[in-house]
Every structure is written in structure tokens, then in C-alpha cells.
Amino acid sequence: MRKLTAAVVATVSTLALFSGAAYAEKLTIGLASEPTSMDPHFHNLGPNNAMSVHLFDRLIAQDEKQRLSPGLAVSWEPIDDLTWEFKLREGVKFHDGSDFTADDVICTMERAPDVPNSPSGYGTYLKGKTFKKIDDYTVHAITESPYPLMANDISTIPVISDSAGCGAETEDFNAGTAAVGTGPFKFSNYKPGESITLVRNDDYWGDAPAWSEVEFRPIKSGPSRVAALLAGDVDMIAGVPTTDITTLESKDDIQLSQGVSNRVIYLHMDQFREDSPFVQGNDGSDIKNPLMDQRVRQAISKAINRDAIVERVMEGVAIPAGQLLPEGFFGVSDKLEPVAYDPEGAKALLAEAGYPDGFQLTIHGPNDRYINDAKIAEAIGQMLTRVGIKTAVETMPRSVYFGRASRGSPDGLPEFSFILVGWGAGSGEASSPLKSLIHTFDKDKGFGSSNRGRHSSAEIDALIEEALRTVDDEKRQDLLAAATEKAIENVAIIPTHFQVNTWAAKKGLKYIPRTDEYTLAMGVVKE
Amino acid sequence: MTAVLEVSGLKTHFFTHAGVVKAVDGVDFTVSKGEVMGLVGESGSGKSITGFSILGLIDQPGRIVEGAIRFNGEDIANAPEAKLKAIRGNKISMIFQDPMMTLNPVLRIDTQMMEAILAHEAVPKKEAWERSRDALGLVGIPSPEERLRAYPHQLSGGMRQRVSIAIAFLNKPDLIIADEPTTALDVTIQAQIIYEAQKLTRQTGTAMIWITHDLAVVAGLADRISVMYAGRIVEQGQTDDVIDRPLHPYTVGLLGSVPTANNRGERLFQIEGMTPNMLALPEGCAFAPRCGSASAACKVPPPVEHIADRELRCYHPQAQVAAQ
Amino acid sequence: MTVFVIRRLMQAFLVVFLMSVIVFFGVNIVGDPVYMLVSPDADQADIEAAIRRLGLDRPIWEQYFLFLKGAAQGNLGDSFVFGEPALKLILHHMPATLELAFSALFLAIVIGIPLGLFSGLYPDNPVSKGIMAGSILGFSLPTFWVGLMLILLFAVELGWLPSTGRGDTASVFGIQTSLATWDGIRHIFLPALNLSLLKISLAIRLTRAGVREAMSQDYVKYARAKGISTGRIIFVHVMKNIMIPVVTVMGLEFGSLIGFSVVTETIFAWPGMGKLLIDAILQLDRPVVVAYLMIMVLFFVLINLVVDILYSILDPRVRLQDQGA
């Protein structure tokens, strides 16, 4: 059987030579998580977005490091405080042969925030923006106040076709009739739970995609995914479990690609309740919440052996974190280093804060969300216990966890006292975590929406808000870095490490790792 | 009269964890053509095992350890299975006690009858079916064609036993072993079954061994009676002789135990004690512990004694006629 | 028979109704699906909009009432995650699970019954003891563990069979099935074997117990006394009797095959209902969970009905009860 496949492949490649294309080969990729729909506007979710990149271009593209580059727009710039002008690429054709024009952009921007049944759409990115067609290849985006993140926001919106897509329903996209974009691949077949097949768009405006056909297969179970690669059933897999990295490294016919992601794993501490539900004195009595004390938070940060987490739990595949995004991202501070492991210092700080014998604490975390999440929680529990904070560890499925962590207490507040969470900066800059995690919780303005520890500092808030008004990149960079430094100084949250993602492919293939954790067929190259 | 079956010195023992059960321990008898022999005994006396031994149907952990079973002159004790298979249901048939248990509940009557023919003769199915139908008619089953299509549970107990008899006679056997065939039946049905069996043996000249615990049944049916106790035949003779002039104390006791009009309201004669445990039989005569006439001599097993037409295993034959 | 079917239908109706209450309210105790669905970037306003869009802002009894109303019209709600009708999703995934369950049942029967027959006929044979030991293993090893071992052995080490996925399908009577293509059969073999391990053990033990009991029955001895050949005794007299409990139990176990397929489908990335369910549970996709259970209830009622009818066909002694208990 294997021989037969080889023969077929050989024949196909010979043919490909004659047709002159890059490699007329089929690529099969095993995915860790499956897109829920082929409708690019249905659900703002990593796997969905990754899939839609194949089919639908954005006005502005994000490269593997989430840097912005021209997509369907050749240029974008603010023409006044409230207006951004997008010049569109000419001569681009949709998969059905129709031309790409400003009409498609306008209808896309109308449809994206408002798809029926959508559990979570793109409204977040389009809020307060009005789009106006100036001519066939010029579009204006008008905002109510100066808005520097316009390009980041717009880079998340897949552009669909006015004629085929805008009037269509999600089901039509899943069936393929509406899944008509300008992207490097065309829709071929979608079997939910089983496979998604795409074929090359030979008329693509950009670099011709390498593969004539791509099949994505969702294989949720990690070991099964690795086994599928080892058995040769797929050419590449995403989300290689950390446990298997050593094994795969040792195999000659397997090649690994690793890259840091935009995701930071961190700890949120209850800083808004005098009587925090999961903190007790050593005798089990209620005590005043010690996490309100910055020294205690510092002690906790010092008690955590980030290197040990990276080495032992993550099997070396992670980077100790000292701030909210890894270096290289927009808005990171170059002054911050990961807090050093210092159990003695931690004990001293605890004593200074009035807790020489520590206290009791429960750490809550998910067990199916981040790489090795439950194990990390457990390791942190061990480390805190060693400096005297007797820590119980409770992990749960994310389905239960996030609801409770966000508003699980009877009065609709975060339920837990001390949690392990992660944050991926979708926009690729530090404003994203700062705005959601650090800024004071403000329901009306949409700030601090994931600030489950409710840290609040007027100084940091001011810096963040100013940054979000500042269109000038250089200034904004400094403001974001300053906000970050202040947040770390206050120990608003405790970052532990940045996730590193690993892809594995059979020999001869290489994946260009992406910080946004997307698995894209365009990133698979032959060596 | 020619002997159809001669059993001599038959010993069938069961080798259990607890010890050796000598279920049949030296049995001799002869059945002649057309003769009905009543084999009488209480539970555990070995009468059914004797029947199964003749057909070679003793299962582990039992086996025939000694003796000869001459059927039409040929010894079939420990004969090869193929040989026995050819005889079973063909030359020697068997009727079991409980027709509810012996007919396969999930097979139709015709299947179960025809297979008995087809196992021994290569005849067309149609012929087998016709013979089955005729056989049912012979045992007095109304509308036999309909019954052939029925399943056993659709028939009454009496009907089922008639079917068993029909199956037993299907291949015109030389000998039928009937193991308590009427015990589970009511009086009026019992009479019907005995009637059919009697009629057919008389018509065909088939010999029959009628195994029962009920002396009254064989009194009216059998030509000869053998009384078994603890694996041995203790008394054997013509029916009239055994019933009217029993010699063995056990036979005497058994007959005395049967309530009749003659002893109404009186205490019955009773054999004391229990039926013996086959794992721990007393030495010598097994009946001795329950026997009123037992003596020291009884410690040695009594040999078979021939008195006129009768055979007896006892040192102390009873002179008087008991209870009757 | 008529009454029997009527009674079953009435029961089914009641059961479905009761289950809908239990399931609907039960599923609603768990977690908050909104936080599973919204993107992390979403702010409070987005979250509340999502809650409204999914109808989660209404009181639970009102949600239930709407659900019942929809259910009466054959609409079990739209999946939170997929945005499509839950019923459609499940029906879409059903053939894959059914063919897996049927294949597993088939394997259980063709492997389990002959082995059980052998070990029942020769209980003291060393091979029989081996079979019984194997069946204990089949009972005791966790399915997921065996599943991965099968992949490691047959796909990774030996390379004989594909590791995961469903392979090619072809249409038979309008249903897409892998059993119609060679590639499909190659793909289904390992998961079906994995799923059937428990049932093979069960079939072995049932058959063995049945054979041992049947062989000690008078009708076997009677058949021997009739001079019937051993083969006929085993394959006609004994087998016909054993098939009654075996078919009944295996039929009922079909339900549990579907239930257990959750594990196998996860390991083998088999695109069936079980995987859909576990994903739905983990993502709190309530409409799918509720719809799945509703369909399962109907399915089980149907299986029970079929098994009972089968039972009455196999066992001439049984008449489906037309009278009340």
C-alpha cells in the first residue's frame, strides 16, 4: 500500500513538473483543534481564523510574527484624527472569478459583526467604526475618537464576496457555495469532525501557494496525533504535546518547528475582596486577604521557580516570562526580566508582610485549555507550599472554569482567589493584555474585561488609555512599555512563562512557526 | 424367548472429589424379545444410571468400570462412540422422565422427530416427515400434521410424552428404556401413556425396560420385576412372584409401605432409617442397617442366589408374605 | 404484540419527556457556556450581546418551554458552537458512529461466539483457559489505553493499517459508509476492534456460560440418546438455545457500544456522534448535548423494542406480553 502511494505521488509530481507549478502535491495536516465553521465571520476563534486565512484575505495581513503587511489593501493611513483611508488592491479576483472591489469590503464590514447564531463574532473589532466607499478601490473607516489600533483590528476581518457571501448564511459557507474568497486556497470539501480539503487558487494575486491540495484532519487526542504522523497518515501535525518532543526529536524522519507564541501564562490574584473565599489562615479561619498586600504578591512571584516550570513541566519548550508579551512584540519593555527564583526572599517578604508562617490558599486553573495547564498549577502549588503558603490545587475543565473564574460568585464577581490563566494577544501588541487584564475593571468602557483579580491602579489606567489614543507608534510603544513596567512593579499579575508551540512534520518539510499559533498550509515549505 | 439384552456384572462408578460413588455395582439381568421388565428402586438406587449405562450415556466423572452389556449378542459396554451412536435411537431408544425438559424448547416437533430418522437412515426428508406424522398418529395424537409444526411448549405434558414415545418407536427399535416416563404426569394421563406404550410394545414386539419408583405401575405392566437398592439388584423375578411373594426384606418393606385399602387407618409398615448415602455405603449388604433380620453374616455382601425363576441377594429371605 | 408496541410507544413518549426535563435542567447547571464561546478580546458588552443572542438571558423555564415548542416541531435548537441545527449535526455524525458500532458488534459476534463455544465445550482445555484469561483482560483493560496500543502496534510499528480517521466512504442506499470501500474498511478495523474488545469478552462469557448450561440440559442428553451427531447437537440444539440470550444481550449492548464510542472516537479521531458529544460537553454546547440525549433516548427505546421482538422470534416460548404485569 505504501509503495502504491509512493508510485502515485511520483506520477503526480512528474505531471506537476510539466505544468510548471511549485509542488503539485497533496499536503495532509493533523490539527489539534477543529474549526467550527467555514463561515469566516461566524466565530472569532483561533482555529476558525486560521482556516479562514487560507480562503479569505484580510485587508491587512499579519505575518508569522503578527507584523502587519499589505493584504487586500495596498496602503492604509489616517487622513485625519477620525478617518483612516484604505487603498485597495486592483486586479484581484475571487475564486468564482468576480472582481474584488470596495463593495466587497463594505458588505464584509456590515456582515462580520452580525452573523445570526454567532456565539462570538467580530463586533469587538468593528465597534465604533463606519465604513464608506469612496470609489471602487478606496474605502474610508471613520471613528468617533482617534483610534490607533485601526490596522490591528482590520487585520482580523476576513473579506468575503459581495455576490457570493454577504447574503449567505453560515450553512452556505459550510456547504462551500458561499465560501468564496480571494485567498490562496479554494474550498473543496468540508466534512465536520473528519476533514477539510482545500485546493490551490491558481489565480492568487500573491505568492503562489506551494501545495495543489491541502487536507486538514482534526485529531484531538495528542498521542493519536503524534501516532498519525509516525504512521505516515499525515504529513504534519500541529500542537505537538510537550511530552513527545524529545521522542520526535530523536527520529530521523521527523522534523520539528518551534516558535514562541503570543500567549503568556500568568496568575491572577484577588485584589478586591477583604475576605477572599479561597484564602484562609493556617488554622482554616478567615483572615484578611493577604493578596491585597503587594509584598505578599511579590513573595509569591519570587517563590515561583520559572525555570523549573519550563524545564520540568514544559520539557524545555517554553520561555520564562517577566512581562505580558515576549520580546519582539510591539509595546514590550526591554527593561523587564523574569523575576528570579528566590524562596528565601519570598519567605522574608512574607514575614515582613506579617505572614511568617504563611497561610492557606487554593489555586484554581483549567485542565484542558493551555499546554500542561493542570501540571503547571500543581507545580506552582508545590512551590508556594515550600515557602509556607499551604496551597491546594483545584483544576477543572475550561467549560466550568472560565464561567466561574469570571463571574462565579453569588454576586456575579470572580469566584476564585488565585487563578492560573493565559492570554494570547490577538492584535500582536501589548495593548491587548494591558487593556483586558491590567486596566481597572470597567464594564461600560469595556476595560479590564478579563481582569479577574481586579487590580486597579489609576496610574496604569491613565497610561493605557493614553496609549490607546496615541496614533504615533513610537510614542505608543513607550506608553505601553511604561504601563507594563508599572503593572509588573505592582505585581498586578504574575507572568510565569510564554508558551512555545511546536509543529512536527515528516522529513523534508518545515513549518514556519507563528506567534498567533495558527497552522497554515502556506507556512509549510519544502527544504 | 431370545434375549435382546443381557447385562452382566455391570459396574458404573462416579469418581467425584468426595470419593467414588458406586452408582451401579454389579448388576445382572436379561431382557427378552417382547418382554417388559420393571426396574424398581428409590431415588439414588442406580436404576437410571443402569439405563444410561446401556446406551453409553454416562458423563464425566462417571464410567463403566466393569461388566458386559450384550445387545443382540454383541457386547456394547465401552463400545466406540460411533458404534453406540448407530445403536442409540435406532436399535435402543429411550424415553425420559420429564418431557418438558427433554424436548428442545426452541425446535419444532417435526425437526426433532425427523432428525431422529435422518440420523440413522438416508431417506428423503419427505419420507421422514411422513413417518413422523404416522408415528404421531400411532400414539393417539389428533391432527398430527398440525402438531408437527408446533413447538414443545405448545403441547400439554401428556402430549409431549406421547411425542417422546412416538420418537422412541420411530426407528422400530429392539429395546426401549423408559426412565420414569409417567412420574411427572397425572393419574389419568399416566394411564393413557402406559396404554400407548403397552399397545405399541405388544404390536411391535419391542422389549422394554420400565424404570420407576412406583411398584404399582409395574405391577400392572411388567412381565418381570427387578428391585434395586444401592446400586445392586436385590431381587428379581416374575411380577406375580415378586409382588405376591417377596423374599428380600427390602421388597417386603417396600410393599408394606404402600398404603392400600386393606390397611386403612392402620400404621403402615415402615422401613426404618434413610436411603443410604452412596458415598458411604455400609460394608456388606447395604440394606443391613435398616433391616430387621440383619445378622453378623450381612457384613459380607450376599451373593446372588437363584431360587427357581428368581434371583435374590440376601442371607435371610423372608418366609411370610408381608403386609398384603 | 399490538398492545406491546403501543405500551412501548407510550413509555417511550413518557421517557423522552422526562429525560428532556432532566437533561435540559441538568445540562443548565453546568458552567456558563458564554465564557467558552466569546473570544478573550470580547468586553462585557460583547459578552452580554452573546448571552442575548444565544437566548441565555431568559429564565430557565422559559428556555425549556421554547425548547419544547421547538422540539414539537422537530427543532431541537441550534448548536452554540456550530450555529447549525443540533439535530442536523447529530444526524450528520450518526452514520459514522453507527457503522463503527455495527462493525464492533459484528467483530464481537464473529470472534466472541466461536471462542465462547470452544471454551464452553472444552472447559478444561488449556486453550479454553487462555480464552477465559483473555476475556478477563478484555474486561479489565481501559479502552483508551488499548486503543493507543493498537495504533502503536498496527499503524506505527507494523504500518499495516491507518492510525486515525475515517477513510473513503461510498454511498449505499443514500448513506455514506466506510464499509463500502476497501480504504474505509482499513480505517474502521482498528477502532471497531478497540470498541468491541469489551463486547468480545462479554460474548465469550455469555456463550460459554450458555454452552455449559445447555450441555447439562436433558434435551442434550435426549438428543444424544436419539443418536444425533455431535455436530448437530452443538450447532442446532445448543446453538439455537444459546443464541437467545446472546442475541438479546448483544442487542442491548449495542446501546452501550454507542455510549462507549466516545472514548474510541476520541482516540481514533473518528468523526462520530460520540466525539461530537464529548466536545459538546467540554464546550458546553447545550443544545447539542440535549439533542444528543434526546436522540439517544429514542434510539435506546427503539433498540429495546427491536431486541424484544427479536427475542420473541428466536424463542418460540416467548409471546410479547399483551397483558399488564
Place this chain on the structure above:
Amino acid sequence: MTDATLQPSSPATAKVETPFQRFRTEFFESRIASGAFVVLVIIILLAILAPWITPQNPYDLAQVDVLDGRLPPGSEAFAGYTMWLGSDGAGRDLYSAILYGLRISISVGLASGVIALLIGMAVGLIAAYVGGRTEAVIMRVVDLQLSFPASLVALMLVAALGKGVDKIILALVVAQWAYYARTVRATALVERGKEYVEAAQCLGLSKMRVVFRHILPNCLAPLIVVGTVQTASAVSLEATLSFLGVGLPQTEPSLGVLIANGFEYMLSGRYWISVFPGIALLLTVASINLVGDHLRDVLNPRLKK
């Protein structure tokens, strides 16, 4: 009546032999079953004695060090003891973790078994003895419950209730009580039809007395058999649920959790993390099953000659 009738029936039964003694004799006739029983007893003893015979309390985070993680069998831990079976990803000594895991798995199995047994027994007895409409309703509920695979019921319940030993026990109880109820009812119906029950009625004994003193003890044999099988399946069901991510909490691992965690390491060559707990689970479940299997043979009157 002479002395002869006063004799015991035979020397073989000269001793007073309780039904239990008779059962014991028959049970230990099988070597396999005796072996399984011994293994089971050892396993239970190990589980009970775990705190005294293990070098580490794997539930005490102060004693577990992530730096000891993933060590192969025979390595030495920071605390100085040797990890004969290696350690898992969190640095738990597998030998200790397996014994503690056994404690949890066995207690989960037993607790759910016992509670389900008690509930099922009560319900089954009521159904059998009261009869009529009550019985019809109860048996419909039982049928309903039985028509769902236990795995599915437990999965849904645990998903609904969340993690935790108490919750998983509850889920297993809900998933399993019906098996007991059905068994008890079937047996009780048979027993109720027996003449000794009629005799008890004749003797004017109260219903309660008849049910609990006469019928119930005679229903125990099949219950014990079902109990062993169900306990074994509870233990392995718990493992499966843990694998699916809805079982017991990570930090106090049962055998199931240990295997499920180790499962991730299967391809990495660190076989011990999954294989040793797997063997422990296998031994436990298999020995319970073997004992139950043989119990069935010994207690089944139909197989008795």
C-alpha cells in the same frame, strides 16, 4: 419411631456446616479464584496501609517536587528515597502514587458499589414485595436507567456535577443502582414464590420480617456477584472518565487519573508513568472480576449438580 430415625443423615455432614462454610469450601476449590482472591486481599491491604509503607505522600504538595518529575524507575528522589517505579510528570513517586491511587479507586468502587447496592436492594425488594402499580413504576424507571449505558450516564452526570470524589461516586451510583434493583427484584420474585415464604406467612410473621429476615438473605448471593462485577466496572469506569477529562482531580490522582496522565507519555518512551498504574488497575479489576466470576459459578444453583 426408633432410634434409627434420629441418626444424622450421613457421616459426611456430621459437622455443623453453615452455608458460608460450604460456600468457602467450594470457592477455594478453584486455584485461579483462590489466587485472584489472595491478590485482591494483598491489593486491598496495600491500599489500606499506603500511608505507612510509602516513602511519599503524593497528595501533600510539600512532599512532591516537580524537579523529581519523569524519573525512570530506580532513580533517587531529592528527598533521598529511591523511586522504584519511577516518578510521574509532577514528581510523584509512582509507587506511592499507585498505592494512594488504589485507595481512591477502590474506595470509589466500593463506596459506589455499596451505596448503589443498598439503594438498588431497597428498591428491588419493595418492587418485588409490594407488586402492582408501585412495581410497574419502579421497574419502568429501572428499565429506563438500564437502557442507557452506564458510561454515558456517568459521563453526563460528572459533566453536570463537576469533579470530585463525592461527585464521581454519586455518578457511579446513579449509573449502577438499577443493575442491583433488577437483580434483587428478579431474585426476590423467585424467592417470594417459594414455599418457605408461604410458611412464614402461615406462621403469622410480619411482612417486614419476611422481607428482611427471610427473603433478603436469600437474595444476597446474586447481589454479591453483581456487586463484584459492578465494583470492577466502577473502578474502570472511573479511569475512563478521568481519561475523558471529567473524572477525579489531578492533584489527588486515582489510578485512572494516573493512567490518563501517563497516557500522554506513552509515545515518549516514559512507559512507566502509564504502564505501572495500568498494571495495578489491571490486577485490581481482573482479580475482582475473577473472584466475581467464580462466585457466580459457586453461587449459581443451576450449575450445581
Place this chain on the structure above:
Amino acid sequence: MTAPLVEIRDVSKRFARRLDVAGKIARKLGADIREEVVHAVDEVNLDIREGEVLGLVGESGCGKSTLGRVVAGIHAPSSGQLLFEGSDVATMSSADKRAATLAVQMIFQDPFASLNPRMRVEDIIGEAPRVHGIVSRSDVPDYVDDVMRKVGLDPSLKRRYAHQFSGGQRQRIGIARALAVKPKFLVCDEAIAALDVSIQAQVINLFMDLREEFGLTYLFISHDLSVVEHIADRVAIMYLGRIVESASTEEIFSAPRHPYTRALLAEAPRLDQRKRDFAPIEGEIPSPLAPPDGCFFNPRCPHAQELCRQKQPKLETFGEAHSVACHYWKDL
């Protein structure tokens, strides 16, 4: 003659399988189903006088065991009255009812099923006397010994379980259990049918001894005519739930009137009949679910006439308490 100890007045026992909702719906839809009612006992009248042994004879399925259980209080009659010492059991005060329950005891057929396998003999026998306070708690052991001795059991065996005894001994235990509550009346339901011939005689003798010693009254149910003839003072013959003939034992056996009684007598095997030609009556007992019209025996009766197929005969009494239910008894 003393007054009747037990009077059975028009007692019927019906076992019905009713239709449930589904059944009713099906019937509405035109399905051919009915409620099934079995008249196990159909308007039976019988008196049992103190000290007498009444033999109740019939074939299986005739309702004799059901009647015995009604008398013993195990089944309540569906209609009719059961009088104990002149008063209706159904309307008794609970104390009287208990006394009546204890006064009537039953001996069962199956010596294996009738003893609780999980109880020691001393508990089987001693439980009821202890619970009912017939003897004080401390006297129970002696009392049990005493009762055991009375039925011919060695009291030293009382700590054993039923399975350790032979069939005959078990039956003695059953008798001891009944005797322990000091009954006046024993219902013996095929009490010796399952025993070996030699043991049967022992148990029959025991019954006769006990009758003498305690002045017991018996309802002796059996299919075995010779046993009944031996032990009973009076005999009633049952067929399909009804009494077809009753009279003193003497009369039944010497001058049976009902064709069924005659058939039974003719067909019972007897030791004194040798090499006889069996000439049985035709047919079998009909299903109680669908009894024939008219006289239930008519399909099998050699003398059946048109009237027998239409009208059910009444039980007529003549001579000294000889009753018979046959239209033509005078002509036979």
C-alpha cells in the same frame, strides 16, 4: 360429630390479568384481546370437622393447592367466606385473626423449597413461637428440642442448616415448624409426594401419630388415591376448580358416583392388578382459561349427553353426606 372447625362457603379464587392503558387503547383500536381470568377455585363449599381428616383429590391444575392456600390463609378468597370455628376470618379482630392464622398451619410439598436455606433448624422451628410469645424467650431452646423429638428428629442437630438433611428429615422439620405454634389444623399439600416410598410410609405414620397425640384436624391434599384412601375419613374430588364429588372414604372408594371419580379409581395403578389392559379415558384436563360450557368434565366423559354440554350440574347431596355434581349420577 362435632361442629365444623373450618367452613368454606362459596369460596372462589380468581387470578386475573388486567388490561393496562395500552391494552385498553389497543382494544379500542380493534385488537382482539381480553382480560384473562383464571378461576382457580370456583364456588367451593366444604366443611371440615374437628378431628377429621379430609382428603382433597384432583389432578394438577384442578385448584386443590389454591384451595389449600386459601384455607391456610396464604391467599385471601376472591369471594365467599372462610369460617374458622364459626366466625368469618375476614371480619375477625386482629388478635383473633392471628390466633386463627396460627391455628391453621401448612405442610408443603417440596422439602427443599419449603425451608429457608439460610436459617438453622432451631431458628426455623423456634422463630414463630419466639416472635409470638408462645413460649418465653429463655424456654425456646428446650421447646425446640421438645418439638424436634416429637417429629422424630435428634435435637442435637438443631444447629444445622436444612441442606444438611435428607428429604424425609426436611419434611419432619417442616412438620415441626408447623407444630411449634400449636396448631389445631394442618393443611398438607402433597406433603409426601416428593418423598421416596420407604420414607413416605414413615411420614404418613408420623401424621397419624400426631393426629392421635394432638387431636389435629387435616386437610390432606394429594393426587395419590391410595394415600388418601389410607389416611382420610372423608374425600372430596376436585376437577377444574370445583368439587365434583365428596363423601366418606368408604363410599367414594366403594360406590363412586361421578364419572370422573370412577375414571380416577379405575386408572390408578394398584399392586393387586397384574398385567392389566389399560383403558384410559380420553383427553386431558382443559385449560382453566377456557373451560368448556356446561359440565367441565363433559368433553372427556363417556356418558356425556346434550344437557351436560349446556348446563352446569349442581352439587347434590344424598345419603349420608354424599355429594355429587353430575346431571346423570342416578343413572350411572
